[in-house]
Amino acid sequence: MTDPGERLRNSLAADLPVGPDFDSPIAMEAMRATRVLHAADQEPFPAPGRIRVVTVANQKGGVGKTTSTVNLGVALAMYGLRTLVIDLDPQGNASTALGVEHTVGTPSIYDALVGDNTLAEVTHPTTASPNLFCVPATIDLAGAEIELVSVVAREHRLRRSIEAYLHELPAEERPHYVLIDCPPSLGLLTLNALVAGDEVLIPIQCEYYALEGLGQLLSNIDLVRAHLNPGISVSTILLTMYDGRTKLADQVADEVRNHFGDLVLAAVIPRNVRVSEAPGYGQSVLTYDPGSRGSTSYVEAARELARRGAALPASTPQPISQPPPPPPVAAPVYPPPVGGPPPPVAGPPSVAALVLGEPATAPAQRGRHAT
Secondary structure: OOOHHHHHHHHHOOOOOOOHHHOOHHHHHHHHHHHHHOHHHOOOOOOOOOOEEEEEOOOOOOOOHHHHHHHHHHHHHHOOOOEEEEEOOOOOHHHHHOOOOOOOOOOOHHHHHOOOOOHHHHOEEOOOOOOEEEEOOOHHHHHHHHHOOOOOOHHHHHHHHHHHHHHHOOHHHOOOEEEEEOOOOOOHHHHHHHHHOOEEEEEEEOOOHHHHOHHHHHHHHHHHHHHOOOOOEEEEEEEEEEOOOOHHHHHHHHHHHHHHHHHEEEEEEEOOHHHHHHHHHOOOHHHHOOOOHHHHHHHHHHHHHHHHHHOOOOOOOOOOOOOOOOOOOOOOOOOOOOOOOOOOOOOOOOHHHHHHOOOOOOOOOOOOOOO
């Protein structure tokens, strides 16, 4: 098997002309930048057989979830595929990287989850590509997990918003890809994203710490598949922050590939300072430094993602119906009250409570200014 470093070098040199005019690193980088900047003039990525709703999740922070969501979204859009990025992280980093306003009061995903806004009302265009749109996240989203506790079918709120949005759009304007950027946790926001998605893309940092919490994430995905979203599956693993100077990166990459097999993309995302600098300018790395190694690697990852999507059957996932109400609980028989009413009895916990490990009852709080 080819080692990850060799795969990375091959991806960086892919499709580049060979000749005396391109025999230096600077010339190679200039050629890569030209190819990315003129993506519209090249062969577009193949469209998927159906709309792909991809949840980008990993409860560990700093593994490249937001970076991968943004740059894959930009690459897909630049190469001809309509893409919608939903920022479900209260930090709003994906919104920042796409140059979308996300200050307090901006129509955002919070208003679609907790309020009565439709997804179309909170969707904003981006400057990266006319094919790319973003639903931003504001700091209000930080309280959404508490405010959604008492909402009926709380774990289905995002899925129903996406389904209504897609239904309202004409067929020629519907996105090919919906990418959902999750927060670094396994809370109610991530649960909404797992119920809304048909696929899960897991970015894994090429370090051992990134593997420790992976089992819990996979267990939660299994719970969601069994009780809330039977169509969800892990379809893609993306290796990020690969440092070819260390043997550790190769060992982690080999371990991930041996365990997950074909789910792991051949493209590897290297450590690259340009990838980290780009959000400071409200850009993705593809527009900030299109000739960088990070830019080229994300283009190759997006191309591979698109080719896999083109092989999918042309079918539309069925919407999830209203979950059945919990079974009635027989009224308990209390002894005669002495100085007050009998204690309350909690009903059976919801499936979401089982997944999240939360108590059966919680305070009913809702609204932007709930306390």
